[in-house]
Amino acid sequence: MRKFILRRFISSVIALLGVTLLVFILSRQVGDPVALLVSEGGYGLTENQWEIQRKKLNLDKPVPIQYILWLGQVATGDLGRDLSDNYPVTRKIKEKLPNTLKLGIAAWIVSTLIGIPLGVLSAVKRGTVFDYAARLFAVIGTTLPPFYIAIMAMLFFAVRLQWVPVAGIGEGFGDWKYYVLPVGTLAWGAASGYLRLTRSSMLEVLDSEFIRLARAKGVGNTSIVFKHALRNSLIVPFTVSALLLASFITGVVVVEAVFAWPGLGRLAVEAVTNNNLNLVVGTTLVFAVLFLVINFLVDIGYVFIDPRIRLS
Amino acid sequence: MKIFKLFWNLIYKTPIIWVSILSILVLTSAFAPIITDFDPIRDADFSNVLLPPFYIEGGNTVHILGTDQIGRDIFSRMLYGGRVSLLVAGVAILSGTIIGTILGMISGFKGGIWDEIIMRLVDMWIALPFIMVALVIAIVLGQSWGVMFLLLTLIAWVSFVRPIRGEVLSLREREYIQYATSAGASQLRIIIRHILPNISSTVLVIATMNAGGLVLAESILSFLGVGIPAPTPTWGSLVSDGRGYLEDAWWISTMPGISIFLLVMSLNFCGDWLRDRWDPKLNQL
DSSP, X not given: OHHHHHHHHHHHHXXXXXXXHHHHHHHGGGSOHHHHHXXXXXXXXXXXXXXXXXXXXXXXXXXXXXXXXXXXXXXXXOOOBXXXXXXXXXXXXXXXXXXXXXXXXXXXXXXXXXXXXXHHHHHHTTTSHHHHXXXXXXXXXXXXXXXXXXXXXXXXXXXXXXXXXXXXXXXXXXXXXXXHHHHHHHHHHHHHHHHHHHXXXXXXXXXXXXXXXXXXXTOOHHHIIXXXXXXHHTHHHHHTHHHHHHHHXXXXXXXXXXXXXXXXXXXXXXXXXXXXXXXXXXXXXXXXXXXXXXXXXXXXXXXXXXXXXXXX | OHHHHHHHHHHHHSOHHHHHHHHHHHHHHXXXXXXXXXXXXXXXXXXXXXXXXXXXXTOOSXXXXXXXXXXXXXXXXXXXXXXXXXXXXXXXXXXXXXXXXXXXXXXXXXXXXXXXXXXXXXXXXXXSOHHHHHHHHHHHHOSSHHHHHHHHHXXXXXXXXXXXXXXHXXXXXXXXXXXXXXXXXXXXXXXXXXXXXXXHHHHHHHHHHHHHHHHXXXXXXXHXXXXXXXXXXXXXXXXXXXXXXXXXXTHHHHHHHHHHHHHHHHHHHHHHHHHHHHOGGGTTO
């Protein structure tokens, strides 16, 4: 088990290094970084000052060394400055991160609470109207683009019915109404993924030998579903949650952009429109770290859920 | 009664509905210049701004789905937008299939260090929040058709590698491959003549199943403004354009979204059907 965790840890670190390398290489493709710092075309900058700037940014050193130095800066929380207002990128991210986390965690909780029970029910009641309804819910949730769900929800519930505010975050947690549409949009997509996975793995488990044995022994249906089948079928949605998480992050970016949610995703999208490289690089790295950390934690959790791994 | 039953079976057991929707979307996009007289970009008609679809009061049958904020015909913009969306997704699935299949075959057939490198690359790729990488690439390389093809290809290739590697691993041990080897066939010949035909159904199934996802990805990137640059319409950017007019003109955003929905849905159902028929082993995600 320790070996398993160690291996996962090492592969996460390698993936993280890969991401940073990719981002570093890409960010050096925009031309001279000094030119980004000064006004149009380096106007009013002498040859000498240019050299000093280059030294300051370590551009006089070989590229691999530049990467390592850059990595060191990133690790200590120095992501450079916002190119438009010279505000440290790290501080901007710190301001926005809590909002994204609030949104993400709320949506994730809602999606699990909807997706997994619906998946179980739809497998247990296979072939009934309920099953078809649940699957329709999942099909629509995975085929409709998240921005479309968001806009349509906005149109109906905020513009037409005026039940909830159109966009924004409100003040603190008290304004729960601001959460309804963003969380609902995000949760629908994620819940659909959970529903499909739980349903298919539950069907597989319900069809297995040990369930038949339990039935033959005379174990009641409730006990079969909850005690024998459910525990075993939760492993699959758990293991592939990495894939769900990737589309979840896409959803967060889109939903924040639509609902003007002051979080990291919106920051990144705005930075792209304003051609603000440092900000995009910074948010990308933060998202990548979040993503890898969550995946790693899921892998560890997986060890505790599934004894077959713990004992091997 | 017999005819009714035949008809029912046709609808229920074959993906005929989805194939029809798919063909309609493809054909109407392909023949857009014949179907509509309006130019999707230049034909702005300032006297007919924000007209509703024909079935709503105030609409007319000249602009059957209404007009946008500067009086362009929404129906024709949708047709032309479909060209872009379908073309981009089609090219990306093609290049993704080629790259993914080749890597999967190398990984399975060669094994050893090649296998290790390719599989680690796949692992790393899956561990990336792709939307963020797309944003970085879009800001660095700018927005163009080429960048869009590149981004979608980068998404597409990865889902081919692992299943194809698995398939090749088991094919490699078959007797006829060993006969071919002992008969002196080169590795390239074995791969092309004996392995490729055997994995072709898997490749086709994965390609169809992933096509819908690529259409979605394209629409999301276009929506966020990092896709094909304006003023070229795509379905994603059309939905985005109508955002500011939800109150007065809901149809601008709604109509193109329905096409995305129909396209992705029919692609997914066709993919499921192909999988169930040709490659039930893939039945996991």
